[in-house]
Amino acid sequence: MQNIDRIYMSRKIEFQNIRERLGAHIYYADEQAIIFNDDALNILKLIPEHSASLILTDPPYHSTKKGNIVNDKAFSSDDEFIGWMECFAVEWKRILRPNGSIFMYCSSAMEAKLEMMLSKYFNVLSHIVWTKPNEPGFDGWKGKMKKEALRQWYPHSERIIFCEPALDGNLKRSYFGGLLKEKRTACNLSGHQLTEMIGAYGKVNHGGAVSNWESGRNIPSKEQYNKICASLESCGLQEPMPDYEDVIRPFEVNANVEFTDVWTFPSVRPYKGKHPAEKPLEMLEHCIRSTTFENDIVLDCFAGSGSTLVSALRTKRHTIGIEIDKKWCESIKKRLQSFALLPTEGVDGFKVMKGCLQSNEMPTLF
CATH class of the missing domain: 3.40.50.150 (Vaccinia Virus protein VP39)
Structure with a gap:
């Protein structure tokens, strides 16, 4: 799926x-x-x-x-x-x-x-x-x-x-930062090692993007997140990582x-x-x-x-x-x-809005 x-x-x-x-x-x-x-x-x-x-x-x-x-x-x-x-x-x-x-x-x-x-x-x-x-x-x-x-x-x-x-648990009280550190630690990886595996080097610190992600300073792109998941799974992570849409705000x-x-x-x-x-x-x-x-x-x-x-x-x-x-x-x-009651363009069972519905009266169609 x-x-x-x-x-x-x-x-x-x-x-x-x-x-x-x-x-x-x-x-x-x-x-x-x-x-x-x-x-x-x-x-x-x-x-x-x-x-x-x-x-x-x-x-x-x-x-x-x-x-x-x-x-x-x-x-x-x-x-x-x-x-x-x-x-x-x-x-x-x-x-x-x-x-x-x-x-x-x-x-x-x-x-x-x-x-x-x-x-x-x-x-x-x-x-x-x-x-x-x-x-x-x-x-x-x-x-x-x-x-x-x-x-x-x-x-x-x-x-x-x-x-x-x-x-x-981290500088910015970030949910993703805590999750990443927990999973990385479970795989016995240092921040520097995970950085090398995904190629996310920083310009200043050797921990690179991993260090920034774990502190909550910023977040990975979806492509970077997929690399994180693949790297952790290759190192024996027992449970699969959540979907990107369940992790990143x-x-x-x-x-x-x-x-x-x-x-x-x-x-x-x-x-x-x-x-x-x-x-x-x-x-x-x-x-x-x-x-x-x-x-x-x-x-x-x-x-x-x-x-x-x-x-x-x-x-x-x-x-x-x-x-x-x-x-x-x-x-x-x-x-x-x-x-x-509005006309629809059936998308996943959702009504696609074609009226204004600003007031409580029946909508005026566009």
């Missing part, structure tokens, strides 16, 4: 396993998506470990104190809120694949405290500033602000904390997409039935495409409007959403059912 087929089947089996294991708790499910209507912590504790490749989620901000968002006004202090979010961090680390990623939206007021907490469990790689520009011709609420009444700079932007699982950007840590995706314009914290599909799809492979599982434990789930389907991923408010679960269900 080709590698890509093996990965596809692996992810599909993992998704079906979650669906069967948590069947009694499911609000709605189809072959690509699952919705749970429950407190997110209740469901997260039931999800098998190392199931999700990406956690893309938008928790209550706490600092905004919005009455129309569940739990946004539930905490009497910042510390109480951070303690609650740490319960999620513990479950996220267990559920996330070792080469997975997290995007967590938050307010500028809480970003520093959240980043400090998350750094106990994850390598925080970036804190992204989403500037939320208005579309041409749409003034939005920024123009209505009475600037003279302000006592500090108005928080027009939002933050997105981007991180990966951290495993102690994907990160794919280019000059045609947002590649800096300042993002300019326009916010979602008001419409009847809009979720108060709805995020634009284009931005969510950018997160998903950049950090996952097709068929991976994308998890949103504060699903809200369901835009993360729709974005995952548009990019041919499996997806799981958890939402405590039944009203929004029903709204997500309708969006997913609308998606299922």
